[in-house]
Amino acid sequence: MITATAVTAALGTLRQLSDEFGTSYPDDTSVDNRYRPRLARRGVEEGGNVDWTTSFYPGMLWLAGQLEPEGDWWTLARAHVPSFVRRIDGHIDVETHDLGFLYTLSLVPAWVHDADPEARRAAVAAADHLLTRVLPAAGIIQAWGDLDNPVERGRAIIDSLMNMPLLYWASATTGDDKYRAAAHRHAAQLRDNIIRDDDTTFHTFYWDPTTGEPLRGDTAQGAADDSTWARGQAWGIYGFMLNFLHTGDETFLASAERCATRFISLLPEDKVPYWDMIFTAADGQERDSSAGAIAVCGLLDLAAATGKSEYREEAMAILDALAATCAGSGEDTTLLPHSVYNKNHDAGVDEGSMWGDYFYLEALLRRENAGWTSYWMARA
Ligand code: GLY
Numbered sequence: 001m002i003t004a005t006a007v008t009a010a011l012g013t014l015r016q017l018s019d020e021f022g023t024s025y026p027d028d029t030s031v032d033n034r035y036r037p038r039l040a041r042r043g044v045e046e047g048g049n050v051d052w053t054t055s056f057y058p059g060m061l062w063l064a065g066q067l068e069p070e071g072d073w074w075t076l077a078r079a080h081v082p083s084f085v086r087r088i089d090g091h092i093d094v095e096t097h098d099l100g101f102l103y104t105l106s107l108v109p110a111w112v113h114d115a116d117p118e119a120r121r122a123a124v125a126a127a128d129h130l131l132t133r134v135l136p137a138a139g140i141i142q143a144w145g146d147l148d149n150p151v152e153r154g155r156a157i158i159d160s161l162m163n164m165p166l167l168y169w170a171s172a173t174t175g176d177d178k179y180r181a182a183a184h185r186h187a188a189q190l191r192d193n194i195i196r197d198d199d200t201t202f203h204t205f206y207w208d209p210t211t212g213e214p215l216r217g218d219t220a221q222g223a224a225d226d227s228t229w230a231r232g233q234a235w236g237i238y239g240f241m242l243n244f245l246h247t248g249d250e251t252f253l254a255s256a257e258r259c260a261t262r263f264i265s266l267l268p269e270d271k272v273p274y275w276d277m278i279f280t281a282a283d284g285q286e287r288d289s290s291a292g293a294i295a296v297c298g299l300l301d302l303a304a305a306t307g308k309s310e311y312r313e314e315a316m317a318i319l320d321a322l323a324a325t326c327a328g329s330g331e332d333t334t335l336l337p338h339s340v341y342n343k344n345h346d347a348g349v350d351e352g353s354m355w356g357d358y359f360y361l362e363a364l365l366r367r368e369n370a371g372w373t374s375y376w377m378a379r380a
Helices: 003-021 056-067 073-079 081-089 099-104 108-114 117-131 158-174 178-193 230-247 250-266 289-306 309-325 354-368
Strands: 155-157 204-207 214-218 339-342 347-351
Touching: 003 056, 003 309, 003 354, 056 073, 056 108, 056 354, 073 081, 073 108, 081 099, 081 117, 099 117, 099 158, 108 117, 108 158, 117 158, 117 178, 155 158, 155 178, 158 178, 158 230, 178 204, 178 214, 178 230, 178 250, 230 250, 230 289, 250 289, 289 309, 289 339, 289 354, 309 354
Parallel strands: none
Antiparallel strands: 155 204, 204 214, 339 347
């Protein structure tokens, strides 16, 4: 059991990161295990709040304050609230389904811990904006691009399951069922189409936006259309679990279990997944530690929901392997090196990632506090 040391090391690294970045934003992934300022893009200055991964940094600060209540972590976490409020109010880079990732970890905690009304208002505004991406005939929330983009029209991705908690929370906090209904329908479409018969998953899937007919699956970040992108399979475990926990719909629990058993069966002996699960040691491919960390969080919820201790044991084995063989050290400002963002684009390969760091810290916190309620499960 190496958790206490792992937590101390992770918080030490997060301290270095937060000393360096304050209220500005590190890039999606590190370079040689140190983060650089977020590159300027889409009209947003260097270090600004743009793209889908900025909330993982304040998300980690909120987690750190729970691991170390005597620390000053939440002072800095709160200092990020205005940036996320400005982003949604100013409609800055919000044409994406990733509003769930962005607002569940930045503003929802400020409502949960501080009852900050401005945080709640802006997080509900983000949920409202997410609903503008619903394609009514298909019952899905389009992932990427403008709704009339010919390439992206009708496409949803497995990662989106993690964006649904913002909608469940919005229904709980406002009393308006429309958010929950949209999330439930979207998750049901993924349940029915994105999981293959052998319990592996497509990364992305297309529906006809006019008729709603399911069309075909393919990949964006995996090795092949019919392969199993490791992070996608992990999003499936945790994402279907969260949709089950919010709705009580047992079919989502069954989907999470299918994704989990397949993920476990495709893990290499040392428990750290290759970035695509078609690979084995013989292929010489990189690992995706972030997929491991996401899976740990989902497996712990799955173990609690099913009472099956083997899922907890598997989660602990993966977490131990991450702590022992992947965790950052020394001058690193990433908590969890060795993830892969997008091998197909040679982006963030064998580096730390904002999301990998976040889910690693969440996994450590969960291990320390068995009954802990995650921000993904905020209900009011
Ligand atoms: N949600 C994007 C990714 O997992 O890379």
